[in-house]
Amino acid sequence: MRHYLLFLIPLAGCAAGADRAVAGPDETLPPNLWTRKAGEDWPCFLGPRQDSTSTEKGLIVPWPKEGPRIVWEKELGISYCMPVVARGRLYVFDRLRNRCRLRSMKAEDGETLWTFEYPTDYRDQYGYNGGPRSSPVVDGDRVYTFGPEGMLHCVRATDGKIIWKIDTTETYGVVQNFFGVGSSPVIEGDLLLVPIGGSKPGKEAAFEDLKGNGSGLVAFDKFTGKEKWKTSDELASYASPVTKTVGKRRWCFVFARGGLVGLNPTDGKVDFTYPWRANFLESVNAANPIVVGERVLITECYQLGGALLEFQPGAVKPVWTDKDRGRNKSLLCHWNTPIHIDGYVYGSSGRHKPDAELRCIELATGKVQWSEPGLTRSQLMQVGEHLICLGETGTLDLLKVNPKRYERISRVVYEKGGMELLDEPAWAAPILSHGLMWVRGNSKLLCLEVCK
Secondary structure, eight states: OOOOOOOOOOOOOSSOOOGOOOOOOOOOOOOOOOHHHHHHHHOOOTTTTTTTTEEEBBOOSSOOTOOEEEEEEOEEEEEEEEEEEEEEEEEEEETTEEEEEEEEETTTOOOOEEEEEEEOOOOOOOOOSSSSSSSSSEEEEEEEEEEEOOOEEEEEEOOOEEEEEEHHHHHHHHOOOOOOOOOOEEEEEEEEEEEOOOBOOOOOOOOGOOOOOHHHHHHEEEETEEEEEEOOOOOOOOOEEEEEEETTTEEEEESSSSEEEEEEEETEEEEEEEEOOOSSSSOOOOSSSSTTTTEEEEEOOOSSSSEEEEETTTEEEEESSTSSTTTOSSSSOOSSSOOOEEEEEEEOOSSSSTTTEEEEETTTTOOEEHHHHHHHHSSEEEETTEEEOOOOOSEEEEEOOOOSOOOOEEEEEETTTTTESOOOOOSOEEEEEEEEEEOOOOEEEEEEEOOO
């Protein structure tokens, strides 16, 4: 049986926007190619704050009937992930035949600057395409990619030349996960945090009987690729790590296969593990944790739903959970990471396309404020008082942030020659930088002008 999950994606992590990029030892930042209005870069999955929110000003509201202007469009190879943007360069990670490729393009016009490729033999066990699921990460003059087969590369942002690479599958004994590798690495200071989740050596075990070997999360020196520490016996899933300063220290949250791990990213010391996984084999955790103060929201769609946890060094306890709510779950996010705004959480709830609906819940209680069916398993991005919602069939909606009711302002479906430009499945969240928004369907990437 196929389970429509989406390891999706593009899956996350960065430190600061590339507008504030700092060159590392013996490196020079690539020239800034932006000629447009001021704005912030989007150098990693879900943006510079790891939460799919933008600080851009001048959003066009409402949209014209034909939708925001298409600046340029580009054919894609097979993949599911979104590009990232830094210093006027767009980095697109996909696959063409038996090679994964990373392309650097001018963000404003789509002109290709360079291409880096490597061979891959990844085949999906469930019939999904064999392209990358994880978004690139840009830091200084380095771009990191994590391929579906587990190849971790660091290349120069200037020209795409390899700085270092690691076959994480071979090095850490990783048994292929349901949909391959789907988490994006995270920059934390001089470290690159990578969810790997290898297994103990020995005779072959059934997938459900695999035991971790302490590589649930591995920290590498971001300049050299040298391992600095590794931690947790948890196996990998499809959410990306989330880093945050809470109180007087840094935290890292990893929604792994068996549940949530809270740890100190400076040394890998684990503070807590909170079990949270559906009790059947083919289930995954794919939506990123949402951290609000000393609380963290986790959510999955297979059985358990959501849980709000209160944490501190060395301890965690539930505030509320969906576990005992029967069918009346608060929020069942698949791969689509929800967004927290002023005490409310907005996100796509539902495992399958027909039953998915957009919801708003109260964070403190899990109480559902409203639900809107028919939007499929959608992806959200917040821009000020508005949400941009991309449905998996390629429909783009402009919504008003409103915890009292669903409020749609504009809707557009882009077509050319009777064919939809954002063809299904459109499974990746939009990104926004310097007034330009990029959205993708299955085979095409569009650059849209959404800010004045």
